[in-house]
Amino acid sequence: MEFRRISNLPPYVFTIIDSLKVERRRDGADVIDLGFGNPDIPSPATAVTKLSEAAENDRNHRYSASRGIPKLREAVAALYQRQWGVSLDPESEIINTIGAKEGFSHLMWTLLAPGDACLVPAPSYPIHIFGPLFTGANVREVPLTTGEDFFDSLVERFEYSWPRPRVIVLSFPHNPTTTCVDLSFMQRLVDFAREREVVLVHDFAYADLGFDGYKPPSIMQAEGAKDVAVEFYSLTKSFSMAGWRVAFCVGNSEVVGALAKLKSYLDYGTFQPIQIAAIIALQQDKSRCCNRKRQAKQSSDQKYSWE
Numbered sequence: 001m002e003f004r005r006i007s008n009l010p011p012y013v014f015t016i017i018d019s020l021k022v023e024r025r026r027d028g029a030d031v032i033d034l035g036f037g038n039p040d041i042p043s044p045a046t047a048v049t050k051l052s053e054a055a056e057n058d059r060n061h062r063y064s065a066s067r068g069i070p071k072l073r074e075a076v077a078a079l080y081q082r083q084w085g086v087s088l089d090p091e092s093e094i095i096n097t098i099g100a101k102e103g104f105s106h107l108m109w110t111l112l113a114p115g116d117a118c119l120v121p122a123p124s125y126p127i128h129i130f131g132p133l134f135t136g137a138n139v140r141e142v143p144l145t146t147g148e149d150f151f152d153s154l155v156e157r158f159e160y161s162w163p164r165p166r167v168i169v170l171s172f173p174h175n176p177t178t179t180c181v182d183l184s185f186m187q188r189l190v191d192f193a194r195e196r197e198v199v200l201v202h203d204f205a206y207a208d209l210g211f212d213g214y215k216p217p218s219i220m221q222a223e224g225a226k227d228v229a230v231e232f233y234s235l236t237k238s239f240s241m242a243g244w245r246v247a248f249c250v251g252n253s254e255v256v257g258a259l260a261k262l263k264s265y266l267d268y269g270t271f272q273p274i275q276i277a278a279i280i281a282l283q284q285d286k287s288r289c290c291n292r293k294r295q296a297k298q299s300s301d302q303k304y305s306w307e
Contacts, residue, residue: 005134013126037175039240046284047241047277054273064269067260068096068248072275075282076233076248084218092253093226095260098270099245100205100232103259105131106266107230107249108167110258111199112137117165119157121150125175128203132167140165144177151188158196168193171203173216180210183217190219193228199255200229208238220251230255239281246270246278 024031042048054060067073073090080086088094097103104127112118114136120128122141132139140161142154158165170189172181193200202219210216219229230251235241249259269275 009130037237039237039242041240043241043244044239044281044284047239047281050280051273051277054276057273060272060276062272064272064275066263066267066269068094068269069272069275072096072279072282073248075279076250079282080218080220080233080250084221086218086220088220088250089253093256094248094250095256095263096269096275097232097247097249097259097263098267100203100234100236100247101127102245103232103247103249104128104201104203105134106262107201107255107259108132108135108137110262111167111201111255115163116167117161117163118167118169119154119161119165120169121171121174123176124169125171125203128169128171132169137167144174144179150179151185151192154189155192158198164196165198167199167201169201169203170219171205173206173209175205180214180216183221186217186219186225187222190222190225190227190229194224198228199252200225202229202231204231204233206237207233226252228252235278235281241278241281244270244274244278246274 021031021033070090073094073096076094077088077090080088095103097106108118108131112132112135116135116137117140118132118137119140119142120132121144123144124141129139129141140157142150142157144150145153154168158168168189172179172186174180189200192198200219204216204218207216207218219225219231222229230249232247232249234247235244236247249256270278
């Protein structure tokens with residue numbers, strides 16, 4: 001039997017690594033897992049408590065909203081204002097996705113079609129390549145070096161590509177190279193995209209993993225970013241909520257609206273108790289989310305509004 005879209009798809013790299021890990025451990029080896037980035041710090045205790053409470057309420061067992069419940073989108077808007085000084089409209093510039101991979105893959109369906117082209121840094125997180133490929137688009141890889149060299153390489157690859165790429169995929173801090181950029185670099189990308197009428201899609205998975213005083217910039221901080229860019233923000237690493245599958249696409253209202261239209265046909269959103277618990281995570285101090293000692297001191301009876 002032929003499976004048209006996956007017949008030439010290689011096995012997922014992290015599945016292979018996980019199988020090798022299991023085999024070695026069965027043989028008694030002491031394995032240090034440097035593969036799948038699966039946080040082993042507990043999720044915020046207050047979010048776990050709220051999840052349990054919300055799941056007991058049978059009105060939360062119904063279909064939810066594909067875009068995410070209003071208070072959840074408002075909590076994301078508040079976080080962006082608080083952390084990056086970016087104003088977002090919860091109604092038109094934010095949508096909840098079932099993890100960043102789901103959101104990114106479906107976003108590619110709205111932006112690309114067979115014969116289109118997309119620029120992606122190399123090396124890359126797998127879905128950044130295969131998301132566009134699933135649409136039938138051509139992926140043009142841009143070697144990722146340090147800031148200026150990468151920008152020059154990206155511009156050159158764009159100018160010499162035919163057809164001209166419709167989408168440029170980005171992810172900083174970068175996985176797997178850890179390359180970081182500053183806001184001025186983001187501004188150059190936005191200015192370039194506005195001149196060339198290309199969409200920027202920034203996967204901001206490591207938004208809160210900055211060290212030695214470095215704070216990763218959001219592409220939405222760049223002037224004019226809303227004209228050409230969207231960004232995926234996830235609770236996976238920032239709040240140690242990998243298995244919860246909670247992420248958001250924020251930015252350009254037309255692009256967000258296109259994703260919302262497609263997702264309205266595909267899903268009814270994340271299980272509502274998870275959305276309610278995610279509001280609590282977003283409302284609290286993130287420095288507590290990944291610190292066991294502080295987490296233990298959190299009050300489980302703190303009240304939050306989600307309706």
